[in-house]
Structures are given as C-alpha cells and as structure tokens.
Amino acid sequence: MNEYQTIAAGLLSSGTAAMVIGYSEGSAKRVRPVFFTRPEEASTLVFDSRCVQNIAVYLTKKEIRTEGKIAIIASLPVMRSIIQLASEHQLSEEKIIVIGITPSGEVKQFNGFDALDAYVSSTTIEIEARYREKIEQVEKMTLTERWNFWKNELSACFKCYACRAACPMCYCTRCTVEMNQPQWIPVPSHTLGNFEWHIMRAMHLAGRCVDCNACAEACPLGIPFNLLTKQMILQFKKDFGGYNPSLKGLNILSSYLPDDKENFIQ
C-alpha cells in the first residue's frame, strides 16, 4: 500500500476515524468518490489528476455528519475548501482528519485546522493561463459582443443545478433560487432565468470560491460559467492583492475596516 492508503487504513483500524472519504476507480476510466469504513478497503484508494471532483462537498451533508470522525483524502483545492468552510463555521475541527496530498505529491496528515490553515496560507490561488486568456478575450469584447457571448453560453443551461450540488461552498439548506415569497430568481430555464441564476451564484461565491473547478467539471453541458468566478479572483488580486481561504485573515467581502480606503460607508 502507498502512503495515503496506509494512513487511511491505520486511521480506520485504530478507530481514530469512522470513515475515510477519497477516490477509487469508477466507470470508463473515471474515478469516483468513495466512503470507506473498513481498513481493507483502503488499498483501492487512488489519487491522481483525474480527482477533480471536490469531495469537501460531502463534509457538510447530513448523511455524512452523523458518521462520526471523518478522514478525507484532500487535494489542495479540497484543503482550501475545508479552511473556507471552517472559517464560515460549517465544520468542526474535532470531527475531521485531513490526509492532504500537495500538488508535488507529498502526503501530509493534518489533525487540526491550525496546521492546515498554515499550509493553505503558504499557497496562492493562481488562475491557469488558458482561463486568463479566455477572460481577457471576454473583457476585450464590446458590451454587445459580451452580452451575446453570455447569452449564447447561458441559454444552453437547463438548470440541473449540478454546479451548485458539486460546490462545497453551496451548502445553504435553502438556496436563493428556492425562495418563492417573493420569487427572486425565475425558475424556468429561459435565458433571463439562466442569467439571474448564474450571476447570483457567482456573486454568492465572491471572496469564497477556491477555484477548484468542480462546478464546471460537473456541468453536463460544458457551460463555461466558471469564467465568472475566476474573473472575480483576478479582480480581487488587482484590488486587494489576492486572497486565500484563511481562519485568521479577513473575508474580503464580509469584513469592514475603519481605515478602508473607500469612505462611502462611513
């Protein structure tokens, strides 16, 4: 067994963890999330570039929360999600063990959030060049061209909400699209309803999105709505010098400092 499999098996056999969440081989050369409770299952855990689904999404699910202490095989985006969720008081430290695998393949076990926070803070969210280029292209468009670009892309959406379901930050038990007194966002998947949905979702992720790409990977129609969240991250970089999920720092969009350079709120 390799290092993370051995750690996972050890945590289960000692009873330190009740369940390990990770990835195993799935269908058609894909990987799938797995929920192991027996140490002998750990040898089928896999971790490679196919593991793009963000499995931090399961940590806030009621079905999983009741399982006891959870160990999770975590890529860097999963680790970032855990810190972001913790900073939003959605996870309790004593119920999670993080078996982190860094981008260089180093396995690091984190038993508390402080150590994980320190590791996550030492990294930076970088938007991949191919997305930066696409965003630049869209930004260079005239207003009409940009409107048509998004109209064309977003009108395909049939509102299966796979983007929302795949996102660890979309943990609200009642989403804005489900509010119907009044109905804020139109339910039908017509162009207007789709615009409102995707813009609302992007806005709710401002300063929170960890750029894991799970939403876009989940979309069965390949709609590039992740350009919206990626653009915001680039904008934060320009305006605030970037951000990283953190337990110590301030959440950019929900914090206020008296010496803020903008004075409209004073």
Next chain:
Amino acid sequence: MIESYLLQSSSLTKLFNKLIETRHIYAPVKKGMVTSFNRVESLEEVAKDYIQTTISAKSILFLRNEILFHYKQENGDVKIMEPDLQRIPELVIWGCRPCDAKSFKSLHSVFNWDYKDIIYSSREARSAIISFSCNQADEYCFCTSAGSGPGHTEGSDILLTKLKSGDYLAEILTEKGQLIRDMIPAIFETPSSESKEDNLARIPIVFDTAGLKQKLEQAWNSELWITQSMRCLGCGACAFVCPSCSCFDIQDEKHGKEGVRSRCWDSCGFSLFTRHTSGHNPRETQAERWRQRIMHKFSYLPDQQGFTGCTGCGRCSRACPADMNIREHLAALINDSTSPENRVA
C-alpha cells in the same frame, strides 16, 4: 408492418433535402464536447460520429420550459390566452437512437394518462422520427437489458441501419414512415441480402427487467439505497438528460397585470421536489430519493403502463458528476441480499 428497402448513401441527402422543403428538422449537432438536438438547415450540420447525444430527443417534444398559457387581468376578470397549436410546424426528429425513440412511448403514456395533454400530443402528432441504428456502443449502454436494443424499431417511423457498403437498410415502420417514403419513392430500392443484425453494435445483457422488478418489490429496506447514493450530489443532471424522465414543475411568472404559466423540467433527485410547505420532507434523505428514481422506472411504471421508464441509453451515468452508474447499480440490486425481506426469503 415493416417494409424494408435499400437506401443508397447518396440518397440520404436526397431524403433530407426533400423533408426540409416542408418540415423543421431537428438533429444531433456537436458543439465542443456536447452533442444535442438542434434545428438544422443542412445535412452537413448534423453530427457524424456520436454514440449518444448528451441531451436526449425528449427535449424536442417535451420542452424544458413550455409556456402553457398567457394570462391578463382585465376589468376585474382574468383573460386566458392559450397557445395556438396550429402554429406547431411539421417536425422531423432525425438521427435519434432506437433507445430514444422507444422512450417516446413512456412520455406518450404519461402525457395521455388520465388527461390528454394537448400541447404534447399536438407536437407528437406532427413529428416523424427517423432513427439510426447503433453500430457502436460504449460501456454505459445497456439497452438490451432495458427492453430496447441497437436496432430496436419501437417508437421510430423509419429506422435506418448503416450497412458495410455505406448504404442504409431503411425500415418503414408506421404510416408516418410510409408518408415520408411516398414523398420520394424513387430512392427506396429493393434491399440487399445483407443482414441487419450483422451491422449492429454488440451490447451484452446484464440483467432482465422482469427479474429486476421482482427483486425491487422486496428491496424497499435494502442497504444498497444508502451505500449507492452516498456519493449522489442531489443534482438533476440524470433526470434532465434522461429520455423518459417526465417530471415537471408548474411556474407562474407575472409582470404587473399579466403573466405566463409554464411547465418546467423537474427532478425527483432534488430535495425540494417533495418538500412540503411545513418544511417536512417525506423523502428526507438522498437514499430515499435514489430509491424513488429506481423504483419509479423499474417497478411503478411497469405496473402502471406495462413497460419500464428506462431504455438503457446510459446518459444518466455519463452525465453524473459523481459517477453514479445506473447499469452497475441495477446489477448490484439484482444480486442484493441486504434487504430484510430478502434475508427472510
């Protein structure tokens, strides 16, 4: 009533061009990684190599967002303006797979159950389905276990099977199919002796639906509902790409004194689908919602309409962001021994 003809490969364009003179044609179009049914103007636009479209042909007859009527408040009264069904054009669904064609049977049954839905029925009455047999399949396909098959004829008006020569075997299956043949009779020639079966994809049978139904009747308390659905994210991707899922939601959109009432696709996988106004949800967990999806397709619908609500197209498995593989899960349910009912037996 099956009449077989040979359609030369060059005649395919002639058939298409004849049809487009008087009808709207919807066919698979590839954009990026996604192939879906769009209205096309020429045969060149139609995708060539696709095992299955991402979205099913259902989307042409059962719109994802259908305006049922407009309404207007006027002088203390409400005026209802129903859609003009006469304006629905004659349609051809070109290039759908036999599994999609068969699933229209399921949609027809739902939209004609206790109430004849005139919008769906009008569109259905004006549609002709020209399907293409499958000469390739992938590991998600399981039509042969779900009462369909790569050359299954049910639901199609004309079924075309590509032969090794590049020509097509054309099976005229219905009166609508005959009407199309009569529009351009010269291209329908005497068939060659080449067998249809030799030109179809081989798709192994993994279970039989009757056995599955019997097993499901004992499986209400199976632990598999929980273990299989643990990774389910609760989105609607499976239902929205499915050719036979027919659940919908009714929505009113009002602007001032007028508005529209629409029928929108919905999914039993959403927790909101069954949530009551009180907040109580009779299907509280994803496991219960997963059970409903499987039971509805393979137990309840066979009881109500005599056939399954699944034709084995495999789209739900391909689309699932968490790799829920329906073929694999059904096979596991057939061999399940975890439900108390089965243990007693």
